[in-house]
Amino acid sequence: MTAAITAEHLTIRFGALTAVNDVSLQVNKGEIFGFLGPNGSGKTTIIKALCGLLAPTEGGGTILGMDIRRDAAQIKRHVGYMSQKFGLYEDLTVAENIAFYAGVYGIHGAEAQQRKQEVLELTGIESYMNRRAGQLSGGWKQRLALACAIIHSPQVVFLDEPTAGIDPVARRALWDLLFRLSGQGVTFFVTTHYMDEAERCGRVGYIYLSKLVALGTVAELQRFPDANPAGTTRLQIKIANPSSVLEAVRQIKGVREATIFGSFIHALVDTDRIAALQSQLPEAGVETILPSLEDIFVTLTYKIMEASQ
């Protein structure tokens, strides 16, 4: 597999502030890479650097083999970008927005016509051609934004929180689209706060306090040592009225984390205390589970917070 995106020891500082600290990653061609992390952790800065907008302070990277320091102008022509704000002109129609971005990417004449037709069909937005972008619903705006971001047939597309504030049906529709495009070889770099979206990604990275603290497939991360501290086990506790007993469970000796998942409590427990826990909760059904992505990120975050204190 060839790499579409690489970052090697990427470090970006603004004065005394280190926005990105020694991040190395690789995204393969046709892969959908999920990038997670709290707001302000450096996600957008990394995207800007990979698009060639920001020169890294140290380290470097490539997009489709082009160097992000030297070939910034080239990179922009081969990369698509869609932000949470969508970057649409609300007083312009759907067709005018698409035509504008086609022009901006230097696509003219017959080629422009053909590409417009392709993205319209792909996103299914054709019937809204003459509607002002501002009058579209969130889901349709998002599809229009994607249509604009891929008008120049980019091989790599960065999506910065593309589904924030979008209803679940529209979210699923967008992901179906992403899978279709990735099937055609387009590489996606997607930042999101939604764990279910992250779990759809081939591989995920988690950035916290400017550092990449986890990187791999979901299955790999579930076995990641830092996410499963030695001597602990993740349990799913089946108990009546979990919200009323959650605090009590948290107080039990050996319980490191506990949170509610529907009608269950998920807990990270010292393995040698499981028997004691069971005896304190005689009516509960206890079984061992693998951590969810959220579990993993929460555990990692706590670990770093403890270490920095």
Next chain:
Amino acid sequence: MSHLFRGLMPVCRKEFLHIVRDPGTLVFALLLPMLQLLLFGFAVDTNIRQIPTVVFDESQTQDSRRLLESFASSDVFQLKSYVTSKEEMYESIRAGKVRVGIRIPADYARHLQDGTQATVLVLVDGSDSNVAGQAISTSTGVTLRQSLLRILPDGKMPIEVRPSVLYNPATRSANFFVPGLIAILLQVMTILLIALSVVRERERGTLDQLNMTPVAPLGLMTGKMIPYGVLAFLELCAILLVMRLVFQVPIHGNTLLLLALSLPFLLTVLGLGLLISTKARSQAEAFQLAMGTVLPSVFLSGYIFLIENMAPIFKAISRIIPATYYIRILRGIILRGAGLKELWADAAILTVMGCAAILLAARQFVRERTH
């Protein structure tokens, strides 16, 4: 070269669409300067006439009435009220009912007949220095003339002044103020339109999106300057038409030259607008910054006060204000019929300023992009 301006055409087209889609802003932008022109053009009259005046005539003789008549016929004074005591006279000045008081003492006529010196008191409210100055000089002139007429047997003056005013023979203040007003109105409108169009893009996140595309900063900026430049130019034509037809200000020079030499000024204010847009984080901030350019352009450009009379520091500041040069061009062509020979330097300075502003703004755009 072409890659320096990459994206110019699509941005330009899109910007025209924005203008067409938002007729409210368009009408506001074009109509407001016109309304201001009409308002200020009619309101500003620096010629001082008919100053309300109170008279306290203790003499009540033919001589005193003749003197008062010559005050009234000067057109500067309007003898509004007559009072019978000193206190009343002071009171009406203090109350602001009148600005000048003329007191002719009881012994006025007697002194004149005796050939001894008669005195007349002229009280002037000094709160408006222009009015006071005019009142003093006219009252001096009026009484001087009366004195001479008494001395000279045949009433013939040894010297007669025949002032002949060039270019603005009626000394109408509209002729002087309206051309300057054009510069101010055009400046505010143009700066606001282009600065807001950029700041709006920043607020809505489309600027971030554009930064990710191959659009070059100069392409983006020129693409915005062309539509708003065209708009400002149309507004200029409309304003000139109103000036000519409504205010009856004739254009003594070449109108085409006037339009041509307006382009460097438009370039400069468009550049200034872009520069402001790089500093302003919100539309409100852009509005404030644009309005901040108004006062210096009004007071230090020669629009109201003569640059020749300014302190050296303000003289220096006036040299970096674009309106200074454009007002010179406007007044030169409109009032004096000046040509390219006299005005090329002003146009050249404006062109240099405009290019400098645009390059500075471009540098700021690049900086913003990379942060």
